[in-house]
Amino acid sequence: MMSEKILVTGPFGQIGSELVPELQKRYGKENVVALGHRHIPEDYDGVLETGDVRNPEEMSKLFEKYEFTQVYHLASLLSAVGEDKPELAWDVNLNGLRTFLDICKDRDVKLFWASSIAVFGPTSPLDNTPQHTVLEPTSIYGITKVAGELLCQYYHEIYGLDVRGLRYPGLISWKQEAGGGTTDYAVEIFYEAIKKGEYSCFVKEDTKLPMMYMDDAVKGTLMIMDADPEDIKVRMSYNHGALSFTVKELEEAIRKHIPELKVHYEPDKRQKTADSWPDSIDDSAARKDWGWEHKYDLPTMTEEMIKNLRKKFGMD
Ligand code: AKB
Numbered sequence: 001m002m003s004e005k006i007l008v009t010g011p012f013g014q015i016g017s018e019l020v021p022e023l024q025k026r027y028g029k030e031n032v033v034a035l036g037h038r039h040i041p042e043d044y045d046g047v048l049e050t051g052d053v054r055n056p057e058e059m060s061k062l063f064e065k066y067e068f069t070q071v072y073h074l075a076s077l078l079s080a081v082g083e084d085k086p087e088l089a090w091d092v093n094l095n096g097l098r099t100f101l102d103i104c105k106d107r108d109v110k111l112f113w114a115s116s117i118a119v120f121g122p123t124s125p126l127d128n129t130p131q132h133t134v135l136e137p138t139s140i141y142g143i144t145k146v147a148g149e150l151l152c153q154y155y156h157e158i159y160g161l162d163v164r165g166l167r168y169p170g171l172i173s174w175k176q177e178a179g180g181g182t183t184d185y186a187v188e189i190f191y192e193a194i195k196k197g198e199y200s201c202f203v204k205e206d207t208k209l210p211m212m213y214m215d216d217a218v219k220g221t222l223m224i225m226d227a228d229p230e231d232i233k234v235r236m237s238y239n240h241g242a243l244s245f246t247v248k249e250l251e252e253a254i255r256k257h258i259p260e261l262k263v264h265y266e267p268d269k270r271q272k273t274a275d276s277w278p279d280s281i282d283d284s285a286a287r288k289d290w291g292w293e294h295k296y297d298l299p300t301m302t303e304e305m306i307k308n309l310r311k312k313f314g315m316d
Contacts, residue, residue: 003027005066009035009053009096010074012044015114015168017176018218019072020046026222033066037075053096056103063103070225072112073100079118080270081180082141093144094151101151105159112225113165115149115237117210118142118182122276129278131239131285139182139273149236156235164224165237169281172301173214174308182273186211186250190305193254193261194313200264203271205248208279212242213296213304220292227290234285241283242294243301253302 004027010016011034023032024046033047040048051058053075062068075096082089097113104111120129121137135146145167155161170183177191178184185201186209192199212220220240224232245253251263286292296304310316 004031004069006032006070006072007035007062007066007068008032008072008074010076011035012039012041012176013074014171014173014176014178015214015217015221016072016074018173018214019074019221022218022222023072033062033068035062035075053099054091056099059099060103063107068109070110070112071100071104072221072225073097074114076114077141078179078181079116079139079141079273080182080184082144083139083269083273086140089140089144093141094147097148097151101155101161101163104163105155105161109162110225111161111163112221113148113152113163113237115145115165115167116141117167117169117239117277117281118273119145119149119167119237120276120278124278126279128280128282129239130282131234138276142276145237152237153235162229163235164227164232166220166224166240166286167237167281168217168240169210169212169242171212171214171217172305174305174312175214182270182277183209183211185247189247189250189254189263190309193258194306194309194315197258197260198262198264200266201247202266202268203247203274204267205251205263205265206246207271207274208244208246209274209277210241210244210279210281212240212294213301215304216242216294216296219295220286223292224286224290231290233289238286238289238292239281239283240286240292241281242296243298244280245298249298250302253298254306256299257302257306
């Protein structure tokens with residue numbers, strides 16, 4: 001196998017914190033470079049560079065130094081923080097992506113880009129939202145993801161760049177807390193249930209969104225990057241689905257393990273974004289083209305989350 005050199009941007013975020021160790025296991029610690037920006041964990045064990053994804057000169061120098069063969073470009077502002085800082089969201093999400101599209105188009109590099117269910121909006125079908133449908137998002141985050149997906153497709157068509165992407169749903173994980181997203185409640189509820197037995201939820205109890213356990217998200221990310229280029233028929237981003245539940249259903253699943261759990265519902269401005277996103281998505285294109293399948297359902301994901309968080313907080 002050709003030896004790989006891998007760059008991961010956003011390596012200490014929710015996805016990166018779990019993807020980087022998997023990449024290190026597969027390709028060797030010395031072959032995975034984490035591009036840190038501001039918050040770098042003191043105990044990070046691996047090759048580290050610091051820099052700004054919006055700076056093409058800085059990023060080009062890194063490519064000269066390491067001759068990367070794969071890039072996982074995860075660095076992004078999420079939906080809730082994007083509404084507070086729309087200019088920064090535009091700058092980081094799109095100028096960051098442009099940097100890598102431009103550098104990679106002239107090299108033999110496979111580029112992964114993280115998109116989101118935020119590409120959909122109130123005019124997209126709500127249930128089982130198809131791969132190809134109306135994309136009229138109302139959040140700035142969603143707008144950057146649609147524009148980014150179109151750019152990816154453009155660079156593939158015009159320059160032959162091997163770029164691949166996933167529309168992640170809300171991701172649920174215990175190693176690293178989510179931050180700045182609309183789906184963060186689905187992670188926070190576990191932390192608060194375990195620490196305090198009580199959670200105040202910022203969306204209504206009947207809010208239903210597509211979700212996925214992080215192990216499945218990491219598996220899907222590696223699967224799409226392993227796939228034969230011929231099998232990647234979508235060069236925008238693939239719908240990436242697993243679960244779909246209301247907050248009330250999640251609350252009930254957690255209560256099976258923590259019977260005393262109390263949840264209050266105090267919707268805030270994030271409700272509007274949640275309401276504009278699909279209830280569930282159709283990911284049959286990913287299943288057909290490159291064999292995507294998920295493992296975790298609501299009960300097994302809930303059990304894993306609670307078991308691991310109890311361990312993490314020394315409560316088992
Ligand atoms: C968010 O809520 O902003 C993210 C996402 C679904 O892209 N978790």
